[in-house]
Amino acid sequence: MPASIPRSSANGGKPCFNAQIGLCPGVCSGAISAQEYAKIIARIKLFFEGKKAILIRKMEKEMRDYAKKQEFEKAGELKRQIFALTHIQDVALIKNREHSLLETNESGTGQSFRIEAYDIAHLSGKDTVGVMTVLEDGQPAKSQYRKFKIKRRDGAHDIANLREIIERRLTHTEWPYPQMIVTDGNEVQRRAVEEIIATAKLSIPVVSVTKDERHRARAIIGDAKLVEKYKRAIVLVNNEAHRFAIDYHRTLRGKIFKNGRK
Template sequence: MMSPGSRPLIPGSFLKIMFNQAFPGRPGVYWFLQGRKVIYVGKAKNLSRRLKSYPRQAGFDPKTKLLLAAADHLRWQGLDSEIEAILTEARLIKLYQPHFNLILKDDKTPVYLTITKAVYPRILITRQTGTFGPFSSTRTLRQILERLRHIFPYCDQPAGSRPCFYYHLGLCPGACIGVISRETYAKNITDIQLFFQNKKKRLVASLKKEMLNFAKAQKYEPAQAVQKQLEALSYFWQARVMSLELPRLSQDQIQLELNQLFGFRVNRIETYDISNLSGTNPTGAMVVATHGRPDKAQYRLFNIRSLATPNDPAMMAEMISRRLKHSEWAKPDLIIVDGGRTQIKAVKKLIPADIMVVGLAKKPDRLVGVNKPLDLNTAAARLLIQLRDEAHRFGRRQHLRLRSKTLFI
């Protein structure tokens, strides 16, 4: 993190200063002052480009022109990532309540993150006021929470009577049905609070201490889980906000990244997932991408016929066995199964040797069965995660349709 910089804005020479002064070409926050009063706080992916754009913007935007006329001082702070800039901007706006942050936002209602004070706290997106914020974009806040939930799971409906939606996805630790203690759940919430307070060092130190304590007690599985949290946080802090979703890059760029990741040309990817409830109404889903883009015309569903008891690997094997009988379908270059080595082992013996089979596991997102790191900042990684999640949603919809038919027979 860089220390704050500043430049006085001399009356009459504002444009010259903004064009000619050197600003850091990195993420950060900046704030305009009138005397000692902060009148506007902003963030930037690139401070140099953003700050030097203000004189041009003032030429056609009356509100920006008004801001520049009122300001007589500018300060900025370079940060390590865009996500840090988002969190720091929210903290500074809440601290200073700058006047121009209201009039420059076209009267949009401020968005906040609220953490309730219940025994099992809830995490909510609220308007007008909240624990953290305001944030400039509901969409950005939702994207951050979506990724953060994979690292520190939390519950939308704690102290309920039935498992919530996210519990079935492995993104809720079970506060909805009481399978997690208050103390353990509170630890997850505290870690989320530290993240939004942008207290990186304190959060990392806390997790490392927890991991060492588990290791000393010879509790190696919990220690490994905390280590994965640390790795996922490291990726997340460096992620660009645009990469929290699948970037809209050119097809050629995504194709290039896929080829580099796997070491051969990946034209067709097939991703598989199983949905069932205790073995009932099991459904398999196949989601396809061709040349680096999802190809919905190639999606297929399989109602599992041979099993009525919970056995995802065997159900996965049945689905892929039936798929391979369709010689009229294009041959895949890469098959991805949702899961780990157990799922890979169940299907690999069925698949021709010239087709690569890998698993894509969660928490954190990682490839299994191949010695390839998954860089979440790349478009290829985001595509693979999108395909896995799409297969889950696609199969689950069919599973729920079958369940509803069974209920009303």
């Protein structure tokens, strides 16, 4: 870094706009020296590198040095800055703490809050497929999405297809169970899934998303408190299931046409 930083010639050495609103220490106008400015930059760098403990130790040493020189105003300013730093949690730590609270409060088990959504896709009852999409703590967990080729011959029966993929999913005990299941449809679909869940002696709330003519969420059927709390997540995972099902079915149909069966 250069030994000195020239004052701005454009404004005659007057404080820049940022300095006037308190966002610049005033090196442009000579309010602080180049050495002091370099020290501020070094502190900021340490902070954003996550080296807060090192930064505080350096500032404490500077504070003691100022006190020995009887520069009490500078020592007092450093003391206030050190106090502020010791009461600031790093952004990463705040995020981890909120994530940890979410896990504990939502799932009650210390695990991620998991929502699974299911959807069916077919063309006039042919080549029917089902999918499962997953949200963990509000974020799509795409590595955990799953595809199912429906084994039933009557692929146009949506309730039976839904029952099949839920039953098959529950055989995979190596997959973590969700804290909520989302289906596409209405009360009929919701009750069908609830019956399977009850038969498996599990306790997982189920909600259904009804759609308008443009396939947009019109209503969510299920526990009112859960729906209110997780509405955005429910719509997101449901939309993901619809998209994933359509993409899977198109891919499958493309392979079938390529192999000559129409």
